[in-house]
Amino acid sequence: MKKIFSVIVGAGVITAICGVLFIHNEITDRINPLVPRQDLYVQINRDGQHLKQGGTEYTLDGYNKSGEKNEVTFYAGGDLRKNAYLKVSSKGKYVETWEEVQHKDLPKNVQSQLKQ
Numbered sequence: 001m002k003k004i005f006s007v008i009v010g011a012g013v014i015t016a017i018c019g020v021l022f023i024h025n026e027i028t029d030r031i032n033p034l035v036p037r038q039d040l041y042v043q044i045n046r047d048g049q050h051l052k053q054g055g056t057e058y059t060l061d062g063y064n065k066s067g068e069k070n071e072v073t074f075y076a077g078g079d080l081r082k083n084a085y086l087k088v089s090s091k092g093k094y095v096e097t098w099e100e101v102q103h104k105d106l107p108k109n110v111q112s113q114l115k116q
Contacts, residue, residue, distance in 0.1 A: 029092025040088045041110045067109030
């Protein structure tokens with residue numbers, strides 16, 4: 001009986017570890033040590049989706065400091081200013097923070113991607 005219990009617990013642990021390492025969503029990316037943190041730069045160039053519980057969810061194209069494009073989804077307490085530039089600190093699909101920045105403060109590779 002102990003052997004069967006050990007096998008079931010071992011299989012559960014292996015399944016949980018594989019889930020954290022290979023499934024990418026906000027929860028697993030937040031705790032996965034293999035997912036790197038990065039800053040993405042976005043421009044509020046479309047309306048967000050208004051949520052029933054309040055606030056607005058935005059899904060926008062973001063660019064890292066090398067100019068590579070990534071889609072990012074984040075929550076704001078309300079509507080954000082149109083054409084504003086944001087620096088979004090993320091870890092995979094998990095967004096830690098975001099803050100408004102000026103166009104001149106964007107990395108050069110990003111400035112060419114985002115209109116002024």
